[in-house]
Amino acid sequence: MPRFLTLGNSQPRWLFPFVLTVLFLLSVLPLGRLAVTGILSLVRGGGDGLLSDPGLWAALWNTLTTSFYGMLVSVLIGGSFALLLTLFDIRGKWILGFLFMLPMMIPPQVTALSWVGLTGPSSTLLKAIGMAPPLGSPQPLYSIGGIALLLGVQNAPLVYLALRAGLLALPRDGIEAARLSGASALQVLRDIILPLALPGFAAGAAMAFVSNVGNFGIPAILGIPASIYTLPTLIYAKFASFGPSTFADISLLSGLIALLSVAGLLIEERVLRGRDYRIIGLSGRTAVFQLKGWRAVSEILLWLVLLLILILPFAALVASSLAPAYGVPLNLKTATTHAYEEVLLRQSVTQTAFRNSIGLSLATAFGLLLVTVLMGYVVARSGRRLAALIGALADIPYALPGIVLAVACILLFAAPLPVFGVSIYGTIWILLFAYFSSFLAVSLRPIASAFRQLDPSLEEAARLAGAGFARRMRDILVPLIAPAAGAAVILVFLIACNELTVSALLWSAGTQTLGVAIYNLDDSGSFNLASALSVLVVGMVVVMMFLLELLANRLPKGVVPWRS
Amino acid sequence: MAQLILNHLSKDFGTGKPAVTGVSLKIREGGFLALLGPSGCGKTTVLRMIAGFEQPSDGEIFLGEWRLADVNAMVPPEKRNMAMVFQSYALWPHMSVADNVGYPLKVRGLSRDARDRKIREALEAVRLDAYADRRPADLSGGQRQRVALARCLVTDPDVVLLDEPLANLDRHLRQEMEETFREFHARSGATMIYVTHDQAEAMALATDVAVMAEGKLLQVAPPQEIYARPEGRIVGGLIGQGAILKLPWPVSGDRALEWPALQPSFVPKPGAHLADVLVRPQDVVFSDEGLDVVVEAAVFEGERHALRLRLADDQTLRAFSRRTVAVGDRIRVVIRSAWRL
């Protein structure tokens, strides 16, 4: 009989230090480095040059206006979709909701490209149907309004999701009680549902604003050709024209973005905190109101909006990708798959981009899985405070705009690594590090919530059966959280594959990603190649989303981002 | 194997009030101890300390000579050779019934053949051999419970812990499962600790009953003993549905008194010392020379009527009656015997 004593919780001694080390490396270190550089350059007066630069103030103003108007567009579209699809007897809800969510998962630069292909004098689609404006007339989207509109479309799903979550959680018996006490459907909507759903609405708006502030793809494609800069594109431009004050400038600029984002996130947190009343009463399937005569009209309107914001732009994208040469009219005879052959088979730049993006995304998705399974376990087994701290540290790099993290990584890795003496700057490894840091939260959330939902006695029974930590992880815990782990892998892969903002700053020759390749092709005028690549990316997104839909029933609530 | 010893065991979760204080207990090898107490009194916490899921904040646990836990260190559950039936059964949903039962053997590295034989034996013992390939989700509550028991059976554990295993079952299944537990105890020869808040269950199953309240151990004794001689008001209230009266009691007298000796206690004596006295309903019988009481409530239970009676000084008694009495009736009863707590 063994007489030794060991500590009781039987988690390996390295587990907790390991989790803390990972969090330190991926979250505290890069952001801390950014903060230190930013503060130091402020103290040394490095900000003076920047602050007296009118370009900065213009960019700040552009960021605020595009983000604000974009938010209004998101609120308008997302709010109407959420109200109509959640509360009323619309037919085809699933497909409407699924299609409406697509813009959120499609990379912003692809959204921008498809709209550019839809409007303006050189639109293949408009020319094919003979409606293109005369050559030489301006592209209407290369403007503040155009940027705001597209930001609004891109992030409308955020408002939709937040409001829908609020509506679905409404106490159903409260609504029924109001109906019984004689209130008409309209009064119930006005007096009960909308006031209760307001926090979700406000939170969605705040999220959309934060997302707009950090968006890079849309203002890069629509703004840079017209010399309209926002803060993220200004960072990109400063970085491209590298000079002695670049590090100081970009650290201050990304600090500014971080501040704007944190302000938005705080507002979101504030409004959501008031939602505790939701627990009162049975919530469940929200009462569905009859639209009666208005139903057909509403359905037509919803489909029209989808046609405008999704189907037409995508059709334009496909048209551009099939166009024989830039500007030649497209019809069934002139259509060619040349562009696809080019990007898939001939151009080494795009082939490298495919390899890089898929390799990086797979490595990130599976590498993070190893980390987040352990981290999720620790989160589920520790006290509330510690779990909140781990969650927050993992969330911050993801919540902050990608451009901020990219700058942080540049500052962190500009010098060679201290012990090894080699520099990963300009290699694929800096991208991998940035992806790990950026998408840690994406991977952790589903896994941690799956661990939290597990009955702890399932693990305790395994302990009494004699299984040590590794054994019960392998035999009991991991199989039980497998669906969530699958979702985490698909989500990280999906987001990483479409990523542009981080890689736009961190790539160099040979390490370009798909997002960078699309942007560069467009920048160099190969619009049809950029479109073909975009169509392929959209196809990939749709396939991944379908995969997640298939898994959805076996996942904890809230894992699939477009389901609530 | 050896006896399980809890020595001054305490647990404080830092919530201001300790969950368990100073529990000392010896459970003889092969004994069947029922840990009885109201909900929230710390039974589960004691059980989890024995299993090794919680570390005591004071005291020690021994299995014979083997020190399982003290304040500084403890043997982890995976090394204790104990087994537990959880209130939620804790079956692994992704494994078949046979795999659930065989998992402890797999961890111990038994060969496939030896494992299959033991799994079959264990499933036969709980009469589930026909269900070996099912998933736990396809079983009823009682069947899941029996799978959990079979999982305990396979490894010949030194100690088997059961945390309110019948709380989620309906009344009919409970009786059947009690029988299964008794068989299980006889067959395995393991020391068993059975947590429950139901005194009838505890009495029916255990060789010893330990009563807890508010984190403290109040009394340990065999069922007949604890039924006949409960110590103190709380134990008296938990065991045997009696009424507790406050009566003047002869200071030096016996703790058990019968009617003639008891009768003077019902004459009001201002200033006399009052003792807690347990009167069980079956000891209250109708008799014309007895106390004058009013029927306060009468509930027909099928085989008899359960009555609540009010004494002249407003204390209440419980009694059974075979004939119908109406609420508000005045009747006369004698108390055949009573026990000073």
Ligand SMILES: Nc1ncnc2c1ncn2[C@@H]1O[C@H](COP(=O)(O)OP(=O)(O)O)[C@@H](O)[C@H]1O
């Ligand atoms: N992990 C824990 N943390 C804090 N308090 C606990 C914990 N487990 C139990 N308690 C508290 O200890 C007391 C006893 O609980 P428990 O042992 O579960 O009682 P029982 O099983 O008798 O119903 C309760 O007040 C409970 O709230």
Ligand SMILES: [Mg+2]
């Ligand atoms: Mg309990």
